[in-house]
Amino acid sequence: MTDSSERAHPTTERTRAKRRPRVLVMVSAGWFPPYLEEVAEQGRAGERPKVWLYDLPYEMTVLDQRFVTGPSKLRRAVYRKLPLPLAFAAEAFRVRRNYDAIFAWGAEASSLPLALALRCIRPGKRTPLVALYSWMSTGNKARLLRLAWPGIRTLVLPPSAQAEFARKRLKIPAERIVTPKWVVDTDFFDPELAKAAEEDGRNQGTAMICSAGREMRDFATLIAALDGTGVRCHIAGSLVAGMDDRWRAELGDRGERVGLPEGVTFGPLTPIEMRDLYARARFVVLPLHPSDTDHGISCMLEAFAMRRPVICTRIDGQRDALVEGVNGLFVAPHDAAALRAEILELIADPERAAKMGREARRLAETEFGMTRWVAALTGVLDAAVASGRDGARS
Numbered sequence: 001m002t003d004s005s006e007r008a009h010p011t012t013e014r015t016r017a018k019r020r021p022r023v024l025v026m027v028s029a030g031w032f033p034p035y036l037e038e039v040a041e042q043g044r045a046g047e048r049p050k051v052w053l054y055d056l057p058y059e060m061t062v063l064d065q066r067f068v069t070g071p072s073k074l075r076r077a078v079y080r081k082l083p084l085p086l087a088f089a090a091e092a093f094r095v096r097r098n099y100d101a102i103f104a105w106g107a108e109a110s111s112l113p114l115a116l117a118l119r120c121i122r123p124g125k126r127t128p129l130v131a132l133y134s135w136m137s138t139g140n141k142a143r144l145l146r147l148a149w150p151g152i153r154t155l156v157l158p159p160s161a162q163a164e165f166a167r168k169r170l171k172i173p174a175e176r177i178v179t180p181k182w183v184v185d186t187d188f189f190d191p192e193l194a195k196a197a198e199e200d201g202r203n204q205g206t207a208m209i210c211s212a213g214r215e216m217r218d219f220a221t222l223i224a225a226l227d228g229t230g231v232r233c234h235i236a237g238s239l240v241a242g243m244d245d246r247w248r249a250e251l252g253d254r255g256e257r258v259g260l261p262e263g264v265t266f267g268p269l270t271p272i273e274m275r276d277l278y279a280r281a282r283f284v285v286l287p288l289h290p291s292d293t294d295h296g297i298s299c300m301l302e303a304f305a306m307r308r309p310v311i312c313t314r315i316d317g318q319r320d321a322l323v324e325g326v327n328g329l330f331v332a333p334h335d336a337a338a339l340r341a342e343i344l345e346l347i348a349d350p351e352r353a354a355k356m357g358r359e360a361r362r363l364a365e366t367e368f369g370m371t372r373w374v375a376a377l378t379g380v381l382d383a384a385v386a387s388g389r390d391g392a393r394s
Contacts, residue, residue: 021100021385023058024069026092026107026114029084032064048271049185053105055374056381061099063088069095085109093117096127100385101153104131112144115151128153128384132377135293137165146170153384156377158182159294161317178380181320182297183373186365188271189305194279201280204232206263207347210281212236212274212302216295218287218313223261224336225343232263233285236274278306283328283346283353286312290333293317300328304364309356311342321368327360 027036034042040051053060063069065084067076069091079087088110092102096118104111111131118126131152136145142165149155149172156178157163163179166172191198201208211222214237226233260266269277278284284303286296294317303310304327312322314330322328329346331338346353 020057020059021381022098023056023060023381023385024092024095024099024102025053025060025062026088026102026104026111027062027064028106029065029088029110035064035066036062043185043188046188049188050370052183052185052370052374055370056378058381060103063092067091069098083109086113089113089117099127100388101381102127102129103381104129104133106133108133108136108141112141112148115148116144118151119148120151126151126153126388128388130154130156130380130384132156132158134159134162135291136162137169137292142170145172149176152176153387154178154380156180156380158320159297159317160320161292161294165292178376180373180376181368182294182301183370184298184301184305184364184368186305186361186369189275189278189302189364191279191307191361194276194306197276197279201282204280206230206232207282207350208232208234208280209283209285209343209347210234210236210277211285211287212269212277212299213286213296216289216291218289218334221313221334221336221339222285222287223264225339226264227261229261229340229344230263231343231347233265234277234281235264235266236269236277237266274302275306278303278308281308282350283309283311283357285339285343286310287339288313288315288318288333290315291317294320297321301364301368304360304368307357307361309346309353309360311339311346321363323363325356327356327363 036051036053039048040054042048043050061068067079071079071091071094079091082090088107092110092114096102102114111129115129115131118129129152133155136142136157149170155166155172155176157166158180160179163177166177167174209231210233211219212235217237219235219237222235284299286300288295296312296318300310300312300321304321310322310328312318312328312330313333315333322330324330329342331342
């Protein structure tokens with residue numbers, strides 16, 4: 001029989017066990033607008049890859065500029081005077097007891113200050129924080145994480161080089177770190193959806209390749225490698241971090257075609273246009289500046305899903321997806337001559353490229369699929385929720 005105190009208070013352990021866990025989601029302040037649910041709607045309409053977050057089995061509240069968590073007018077006025085990441089951290093701390101867990105998807109600028117604040121609370125009283133990061137070894141982030149990690153229940157670091165840095169350099173206990181492999185939407189990036197584009201690529205006569213992305217891209221080396229070859233290539237990217245100043249000045253920040261080798265074009269594409277570009281290309285080139293994280297992993301996995309091998313710069317952080325000679329090739333950093341040789345050799349051997357592409361698609365489906373990724377994060381968040389409830393009972 002249920003006693004009167006349990007009938008009067010619906011948020012008892014029995015009731016809480018029946019409902020879906022409530023999770024507060026922190027995301028980068030630079031993402032919006034469009035807001036995440038709008039991006040998810042575009043994914044459901046087939047206009048872009050799916051937003052995996054909404055496959056997690058929780059009642060989720062996304063903390064963004066709208067502050068749907070309901071701060072007072074006075075508090076909103078204070079938040080407007082703060083840098084947005086700090087306002088997010090303050091609001092998450094204020095409402096933490098309303099949630100079974102907090103999940104930070106990137107959002108280092110807001111979730112690390114939150115972790116510092118949570119560290120000051122007795123462990124059994126903390127709302128568990130799960131943080132998914134990708135590049136924490138840079139100066140300020142590393143210093144802050146060294147102080148803040150006790151406030152994080154689980155640190156999700158898919159790049160193995162970053163997990164290694166966290167364990168060895170920051171001395172974060174291994175049991176606090178998980179390293180699931182990254183994810184790609186193999187239903188959206190499906191070569192069967194771009195058959196017409198693939199056939200168009202075959203009918204063009206000369207083979208085409210492509211590249212994409214923005215952060216830490218070494219497009220200058222790629223352009224130098226292509227100069228004089230006549231190889232057609234479209235670069236779907238932005239000229240930002242790591243770009244040679246000379247090429248940035250010549251190409252323009254919006255990708256105007258100025259000073260490009262014959263057959264090379266430059267400019268951003270929509271997700272569907274990007275899928276068609278992968279289909280038309282014989283393979284994908286991923287030129288990178290050296291770093292200790294897996295820059296370019298999204299582009300690489302999209303190419304794999306589209307049955308395209310990748311020629312990638314060999315950097316320390318890019319070690320978890322490309323298997324030399326199986327689904328792609330590595331080249332030395334900043335070596336235009338070596339990159340040119342690999343491009344020309346692979347173009348001249350379409351059977352080898354096709355074989356590596358088939359293996360790339362197989363690995364994308366078996367090791368980087370959406371179902372596996374969602375299951376891995378669900379396991380992490382379920383454990384965090386359970387730890388929070390255990391702490392509340394103690």
